[in-house]
Amino acid sequence: MEIRTATTQEDLISCQQALLAFRTHLEPAHYLDTMEAVINDGYQLAFISGDNGSAAGIVGYRYINMLRTGKTIYIDDLFVLPEYRGKGYAIQLLAHIRRIAEANQVKQVHLDSGYQLNPAHRLYLNQGFILNCLHFAYSV
Secondary structure, eight states: OOEEEOOSHHHHHHHHHHHHHHSTTSOGGGHHHHHHHHHHTTOEEEEEEOTTSSEEEEEEEEEEEETTTEEEEEEEEEEEOGGGTTSSHHHHHHHHHHHHHHHTTOOEEEEOOOTTOHHHHHHHHHTTOOOOOOOOOOOO
């Protein structure tokens, strides 16, 4: 399984189906503009291609530096299309993030996950993540 970083518009288009399946609120017509905006804010996207050349799984992340955690990778998005689940893609994408973290002296890797995503929670716990806080938010 080759994991690539999306660096070109062609790569971003390859990831579009997976990202829009996961982030259903995003407007398909504005996908590339939205991706350009988040990439300009430090978002990075890695992906594994499926049988048809489009992304079967994606992991989107960014570096943050906080007083409480130090240099951290925050995973914004981790998603594998349903037809590719159970093949180890998510584990490989998380291992990719671990390699990046180790190579860049990152202290911690963080992600948030909705309460209803129990299969994902099992994956995260099996990959060494711990439940260490509740994340609170409000809309403005």
